[in-house]
Amino acid sequence: YNYLEDLAPVARVISYPLGLYASKGAGIRNAKELVEKARANPQLAMYASAGSGGISEVLGLLLSKSFGVKMTTVPFKGSADVKAALLGDQVPLGIMAPGDILRYTSDKIVPIGFMGTKRWSVAPNIPTLAEQGFNVTQGEAFMGLWASSRTPRAQRQVVENAVRKILDKPDFREKLVQKTLEPSFASAAELDQQVRQLLTFWGPILKEAGVKP
Numbered sequence: 001y002n003y004l005e006d007l008a009p010v011a012r013v014i015s016y017p018l019g020l021y022a023s024k025g026a027g028i029r030n031a032k033e034l035v036e037k038a039r040a041n042p043q044l045a046m047y048a049s050a051g052s053g054g055i056s057e058v059l060g061l062l063l064s065k066s067f068g069v070k071m072t073t074v075p076f077k078g079s080a081d082v083k084a085a086l087l088g089d090q091v092p093l094g095i096m097a098p099g100d101i102l103r104y105t106s107d108k109i110v111p112i113g114f115m116g117t118k119r120w121s122v123a124p125n126i127p128t129l130a131e132q133g134f135n136v137t138q139g140e141a142f143m144g145l146w147a148s149s150r151t152p153r154a155q156r157q158v159v160e161n162a163v164r165k166i167l168d169k170p171d172f173r174e175k176l177v178q179k180t181l182e183p184s185f186a187s188a189a190e191l192d193q194q195v196r197q198l199l200t201f202w203g204p205i206l207k208e209a210g211v212k213p
Contacts, residue, residue, distance in 0.1 A: 010145040010156050012186035015114035016098055021109050026092035031113050031132040038069045046072045047093035048082040056095040059139055061209055066134040101182040115139025122182055144191050159209035160188055172187060194195040
């Protein structure tokens, strides 16, 4: 399908930043330390991702450029396998969504940094990579609703308004936060602009890297 022709955005619902995490055995506490150690030991530049071709893998392209270190992906079948690999010290690093791993960060996993433009309100104690001097801010993931482009605009507007109303309810917002998800409403127009910007940003990078859709 062609996103620009076949789908019509309805509303963004939630957002969350992908993060770079280190296993306890890697002995890495922050991004600067990671870069220093990875330059001396390339094995520490290996990171687990939840499958080939996904966002958790291609973010490694940006990490390599920003760190000045060749980051090597170790693709797993899903986030559960990435989590198990980190907990078992099978890999030194992993890129994951916070909901998959935050409960383990106190003693078994070290959060190196979120890949967003600002600290995340759900876990404000974890720094971004950007504030540590590494400009990797394209890891802000989100979930939303889309419809067929053939769906009448008026019908899509009804759903958009309903999503806005639900996300305005404090009890519903609190339930999302408890699941390590941030309520993040955006209108159809705003969501469309966000996706188009992502397509513009990632298109040349993926083409240069030889990644095919």
